[in-house]
Amino acid sequence: MEHDVTIRIKDRKGVIHEVLAPTDMNMNMMEIIRSYELAPEGTVGICGGIAMCASCQCYIVSNHVLPEITDDEDAMLSEAFNVKDNSRLGCQIQITSELEGLEIELAPES
Numbered sequence: 001m002e003h004d005v006t007i008r009i010k011d012r013k014g015v016i017h018e019v020l021a022p023t024d025m026n027m028n029m030m031e032i033i034r035s036y037e038l039a040p041e042g043t044v045g046i047c048g049g050i051a052m053c054a055s056c057q058c059y060i061v062s063n064h065v066l067p068e069i070t071d072d073e074d075a076m077l078s079e080a081f082n083v084k085d086n087s088r089l090g091c092q093i094q095i096t097s098e099l100e101g102l103e104i105e106l107a108p109e110s
Helices: 029-035 071-079
Strands: 004-010 016-022 057-060 087-089 103-106
Touching: 004 029, 016 029, 071 087
Parallel strands: 004 103
Antiparallel strands: 004 016, 057 087, 057 103
């Protein structure tokens, strides 16, 4: 479909999944991960996507420019485990056409 982007996601077992993510459904990366069942149920998006748990933390592997980190996301990442310079919360990454070819890796479950 013309409203889908291709995203490569490395799961917590190291398996790479190439998924199609719709840009016309107001979804975020955490919802994509959950809809494709790329992590065991109950381990991603525990807070429901309001930047309060960091269970959807991922590492941005590709060179995509994402929107700036919000204060809420920054505060949550400052308390999370396994944080790297390229860490983001999946629930705060809206699926847009600019994400075509994005590559991410799910952070280890803490």
